[in-house]
Amino acid sequence: MSWLPLFLRAPIVSLIGENCTSIIVDDLNLFEPVCLKYSISKALGLAIVLGGCIVKLPQIFKILKARSAQGLSLSAFLLETLANIVNIAFSVRQGFPFTTYGESLFIGLQNYFITITILVLNGSEWLCMIVAALFVVVSYLLCDSSWTSTHVLSTLQTLSIPVVISSRLPQIMKIHKEKSTGQLSAFAVFNYFFGTAARVFTTFVEVDNKIILVGYLLSFFTNTILAAQMIYYWSPKSKSSKTAPKLKSG
Incomplete structure (x- = not known):
């Protein structure tokens, strides 16, 4: 008999399973290795989702407020969205736990x-409508097994790895070229950095x-570069003012 009320115990069971709930919650064996690792993974996965x-909400608000996409790479977002679609379709059809891919x-x-x-x-505007429609169609085709076989989807998932890298490179190069992060959201960058670090752990444990x-792993590597750039180019105005030569008073 559990000491925890059912309405509190039920969500825990749905997250970590009956066995680990019995060990960690009912028996208060908090440091049982397998369940501890699994519970941490589930908690991290839920936090990531x-x-x-x-x-991306701060990024969206920043764009809308400035009415400008300066500093943002269109190709980066196109590729990343495509990679998201492939990852979601693959994870759903493989039956992976939602906490291992839900953020995608x-x-x-x-x-x-x-x-x-x-x-x-x-x-x-016309290109916008075409791209919007194409993403919807591609999502449907990948999720429907009658249109896309498991083998093809697995191949696409493999190919999405270089796509993920490619989606970051234009943004990395754009920041390097402009020496500024422009309208890029620091919250999004660092959230990605910590999120992918945690996702490596949850994937290792659960998938x-x-x-x-x-x-x-590769996504974490590229996000590390973006995070480093965000720190380095955090205040370009202050940097330029420091490096600017002082004018002698006449």
């Missing part, structure tokens, strides 16, 4: 909105798929 719900759904929706917004701000793990 919740973070994914809002990670929410981030994908936010990337979808940002991509459309960038196109609109650039005056490409027996090396392709997914390698993808997150």
Whole structure:
């Protein structure tokens, strides 16, 4: 008999399972290695999914407030959105726990909105409608097994690894070239950095798929570069003022 009320115990069971709930909650064996690692992974996964719900909102608000997409790479968001779609379709059809990929759904929706917004701000309304429709069609085709076989989807998931890297490179190069992060959201960058670090752990614990793990490892690497750039170019005005030569008074 559990000492914890059912309405509190039930959500824990749904998250970590009956066995680990009995060990950790009922028996108060908090440091049982297997369940402890699994529970940490589940907690991190849930936190990542919740973070994914809002990670791009500051970026969206920043774009809308400035009515500018300066400093943002359209190709980066296009590629990242495509990678999100492939990852979601693959994870759903493989039956992976939602806590191991859920943030991809929410981030994908936010990337979808940002991509459309960038196109609109650039005056490409027709291209915006075409891209918006294509993403919807591709999502449907990948999720439907009658259109896309498991083998093809697995291949696409493998190919999405270089796509993820490619989605970051234009943004990294753009920041390096402009020596500024422009309208890029620091919250989004650092959320990605910590999120992918945690996702590497949760994938290692819960998902027996090396392709997914390698993808997150490489994503963590590129996010580390972006985070470093965000820190380095945090205040370009102050840096330029420091390096600017002083004028002698006449």
